[in-house]
Amino acid sequence: MLTSNKTSSKRKRDTPVIFPAQNTKAVPRIPNGNVGMGSGPDELLLQENLWGILNSITEGILVVNQDLIVTQVNKAASEITGFSSDELLGQPCLEIFRGSLCESQCFMADSQHGQAAKDVEVEIVRRDGTTRAVAVTTSLLFDGQGLAEGVVVVFRDISEYRLLKEQLKGKWRLANIIGKSPIIQRLFQKIQQVAPMDTTVLIQGESGTGKELVAHALHYYSPRASKPLIKVNCSALAETLLESELFGHARGAFTGAICDKIGRFEAADGGTILLDEIGDLSNYLQLKLLRVLQEKEFERVGEVKPRKANVRVLAATHQDLKDLLKKGLLREDLYYRLKVVPIYLPPLRKRREDIPLLVKHFVAKFNKEMEKGILGPTPDAVAALMDYDWPGNIRELENAMEHAFVHAQGLYLTLANFPSELPSDGSHAGKKEAEEIRKALKKTRGNKTAAANLLGMGRATLWRKLKNHSP
Numbered sequence: 455m456l457t458s459n460k461t462s463s464k465r466k467r468d469t470p471v472i473f474p475a476q477n478t479k480a481v482p483r484i485p486n487g488n489v490g491m492g493s494g495p496d497e498l499l500l501q502e503n504l505w506g507i508l509n510s511i512t513e514g515i516l517v518v519n520q521d522l523i524v525t526q527v528n529k530a531a532s533e534i535t536g537f538s539s540d541e542l543l544g545q546p547c548l549e550i551f552r553g554s555l556c557e558s559q560c561f562m563a564d565s566q567h568g569q570a571a572k573d574v575e576v577e578i579v580r581r582d583g584t585t586r587a588v589a590v591t592t593s594l595l596f597d598g599q600g601l602a603e604g605v606v607v608v609f610r611d612i613s614e615y616r617l618l619k620e621q622l623k624g625k626w627r628l629a630n631i632i633g634k635s636p637i638i639q640r641l642f643q644k645i646q647q648v649a650p651m652d653t654t655v656l657i658q659g660e661s662g663t664g665k666e667l668v669a670h671a672l673h674y675y676s677p678r679a680s681k682p683l684i685k686v687n688c689s690a691l692a693e694t695l696l697e698s699e700l701f702g703h704a705r706g707a708f709t710g711a712i713c714d715k716i717g718r719f720e721a722a723d724g725g726t727i728l729l730d731e732i733g734d735l736s737n738y739l740q741l742k743l744l745r746v747l748q749e750k751e752f753e754r755v756g757e758v759k760p761r762k763a764n765v766r767v768l769a770a771t772h773q774d775l776k777d778l779l780k781k782g783l784l785r786e787d788l789y790y791r792l793k794v795v796p797i798y799l800p801p802l803r804k805r806r807e808d809i810p811l812l813v814k815h816f817v818a819k820f821n822k823e824m825e826k827g828i829l830g831p832t833p834d835a836v837a838a839l840m841d842y843d844w845p846g847n848i849r850e851l852e853n854a855m856e857h858a859f860v861h862a863q864g865l866y867l868t869l870a871n872f873p874s875e876l877p878s879d880g881s882h883a884g885k886k887e888a889e890e891i892r893k894a895l896k897k898t899r900g901n902k903t904a905a906a907n908l909l910g911m912g913r914a915t916l917w918r919k920l921k922n923h924s925p
Contacts, residue, residue, distance in 0.1 A: 508528045509528050509529040509530075511528070511530060512530055512610065512611075513530055513608050513609065513610045514527075514528065514530040514531030514532075514533070514534045514535070514588075514607075514608070514609045514610070514611075515527065515528040515530070515531055515606065515607070515608055516531050516542070516547065516550070516606070516607045516609075517595060517604060517605070517606050517607075518547050518604050518605050518607065519603065519604040520602065520603070520604055521546075522546055522547050522548070522605075523544060523545070523546055523547075524542050524543055524544065524545050524546075524547055524550060525543070525544075525604065526543075527539050527542045527543060531609075534578075534580075534586060534588065534609065534610075534611050535550055535578065535580055535581065535586075536580035536581035536582055536584075537550060537581050541581075547607075550578075551576075551578050571590055571591060571592045572591050573589045573590075573591055574589065574590050574591075575587060575588075575589050575612065576588060576589075576590055586611060586613050587611070587612050587613045587615075588609040588610060588611055588612060589609065589610050589612050590607060590608070590609045591607075591608045591609070592605055592606070592607050592608075593605070593606050593608075626811060628642045628645060628646070628671055629667060629670055629671035629674060629675075630667050630670065630671075631645075631664060631667050631668065631671060632808065632811050632812055632815050633805060633808040633811065633812075634807065634808060634811060635805040635807050635808050635910055635911060635912075636906075636907065636910055636911060636912055637800050637804065637805055637910030637911075638800075638805060638808060641668075641797070641799070644797060645668065645671050645672060645675065645797070646675060648672065648795050648797075649671065649672045649673075649675035649676045650675070650676055650677065651676075652766050653766075653794050653795050654747065654766070654767045654768070654769070654791065654792060654794045654795070655672060655768050655769070655794070655795045655796075655797055656732075656769050656770075656771075656775075656792045656793045656794075656795070656796045656797070657669060657768060657769065657770040657771075657797050657799065658770070658771055658772075658775070658796060658797070658798050658799070659772065659798060659799030659800070659801070660772055660799075660801045660847055661772045661846070661847065661849070662802075662846045662847035662848055662849030662850055663799040663800070663801060663802070663847045663848060664799060664847075664848050665730070665770040665772075665799055666685070666728070666730070666770070668770075668797060668799060669683070669685070669726075669728040669768045669770060670683065672726070672768060673725070673726040673766075673768075676726070676766070678724065678725050678726055678766060681722075681723075681724040681725030681726070682721060682722050682724075682725040682726075683722075683725055683726045683727075683728065684718045684721050684722035684725065684726070684727045684728070685727075685728045685730060686699060686700060686718050686727065686728065686729055686730065687730045687731055688729055688730060688731045688732055688734050688735050688739075689730075689731040689734035693736045693738065693739060694708070696735075696739060697738075697739060697742070697755055698711075698715065698717065698755050699717060699718060700717050700718050700719060700739070700742075700743075700752075701717040701719060701742065701752045701753065701754055701755060702714070702715050702716045702717030702719075702720055702754040702755070703715050703717075703754050703755035703756050704754050704755065704756035704757045705756075706756065707754075707755045707756025707757075708755070708756070711755075711756065714754075715754075717752075717754065719746065719752060719763040719765055720761065720763060722763070722765045723763055723764055723765060724764055724765075725765065725766070726765065726766045726767075726768060727765050727766070727767055727768070728768045728769075728770060729743075729767065729768070729769045729770070730770045730771075731770070731771055731772070731773075732769040732770065732771045732775075732792065733771045733773035733775060733778050733783075733784065737785065740784070740785045740788050741785070741788075743788065744785065744787060744788045744791060746763065746765075746767070747767060747788075747791045747792075748791070750762055750763060750764065750765075751763065769792045775789055775792070775793070800910055801844070801847055802844040802847045802848055802850075802851065803843045803844055804909070804910050805910055805911075806840055806887075807911060807912075807915055809839055809840055809851070810836070810840075812848060812851060813830065813831065813836070813839060813851075813855065814830070816851070816852055816855040816856075817829075817830050817855070817867075820855060820856060820859040821859075824859055824860075826859065826862070827865065828859065828862055828865060828866065828867060829865050829866055830866065830867065831858070831866065831867040831868075832866045832867065832868050832869065834868075834869050835858075835866075835867055835868060835869045835871075835872060838869055838872070838876050838877060839851070839854075839872075839876070841877065842875075842876055842877060853873075854872055854873050854875075854876065855867075857871070857872060857873050858871040858872045859871075887919065888919075890909065891905070891909065891916070891919060891920065894908045894909050902916055902917070902920075
């Protein structure tokens with residue numbers, strides 16, 4: 455029930471009404487509970503009807519005076535805050551809206567200075583100590599002579615909406631891997647399934663697809679998460695230096711070895727080691743790695759004493775290991791040891807529906823790093839981002855977004871802000887995509903559901919693309 459402070463009967467001014475400061479048209483008054491103050495029958499009926507309306511809505515309504523004391527309240531406000539109307543009336547709003555609403559800024563005080571809030575999401579602390587997410591809108595309150603009387607606060611409970619949004623955010627993100635496409639959702643499932651095990655994982659995909667992010671997820675969702683994750687690029691060093699880097703060396707083992715040195719396998723003991731670009735290992739180092747995988751032991755360069763290493767091995771490559779196997783560049787026994795559980799990361803052109811999510815992520819990232827307030831790309835820039843083939847995959851997209859942020863002048867990233875490689879139209883990419891869809895439908899004999907799965911997209915997405923590519 456809408457209630458007013460008992461002291462309001464002593465006021466001589468008219469009952470307050472709500473309307474914006476820039477508008478002088480009268481709007482229905484908020485009843486103050488003292489309906490017997492010379493009001494006629496029509497006025498009484500209007501006030502009773504307004505009471506009924508305000509108590510029937512799900513939004514909470516509080517009215518505070520110029521001293522920020524609660525003077526009026528409806529039923530929903532009591533339900534959302536957990537305070538009864540008697541407990542709300544006559545109290546400073548600070549005692550009611552506890553939490554982030556009062557910690558960050560006072561919307562009531564700001565509203566008195568003409569800075570009204572509209573659907574601002576904040577958290578309040580209810581009477582029982584639990585928190586509740588609400589969206590707050592405020593408006594100045596005026597009396598019958600147009601003088602500022604206080605502030606009316608309308609707030610609605612958005613806790614379930616906030617929870618759903620967080621669940622969706624979690625669904626579309628695993629560690630730092632972002633995507634909602636079916637192929638990425640299956641990747642999330644596989645990572646969560648494989649991460650708790652100690653099995654060797656082979657991560658394959660083109661350069662820039664995020665293989666290192668998969669390795670991070672596999673490590674941090676495993677029982678080894680509190681131990682080190684050590685990364686080694688197998689293509690960055692010559693064979694002799696790489697052997698020392700991996701397994702360590704004894705003092706005097708070679709020129710320049712002035713002291714004993716532990717290798718990456720020892721440093722990763724109890725944790726995980728990521729061997730990136732595993733396809734570039736020499737045959738000799740492949741043999742030594744095979745011993746580690748089979749027997750969990752190795753020898754430092756210049757030593758004959760075997761050492762143990764309790765390490766989970768993750769391997770990553772952009773190369774086709776089967777092709778290396780056929781050419782004799784990869785040992786067959788090592789190949790089968792590495793591919794116990796293979797994980798394939800698709801190129802970005804195979805998961806275009808993830809591009810808007812990735813763009814949103816990079817907008818937030820570069821806004822924070824560069825202290826900007828850019829809202830995002832313009833529609834034509836979005837279209838170009840969606841149509842481009844991204845041969846450099848997510849790494850290229852990130853670099854393109856950073857390039858655009860550096861050159862941006864306004865609130866939006868225009869097509870001119872992006873690198874020149876980005877096409878002004880998507881004709882080439884569109885033709886290529888249409889050809890891929892045609893091949894998938896031919897392979898599945900026209901089964902659109904099977905074709906969508908083959909292409910790594912949802913069935914509805916395939917239908918939309920078929921419509922877009924139709925003559």
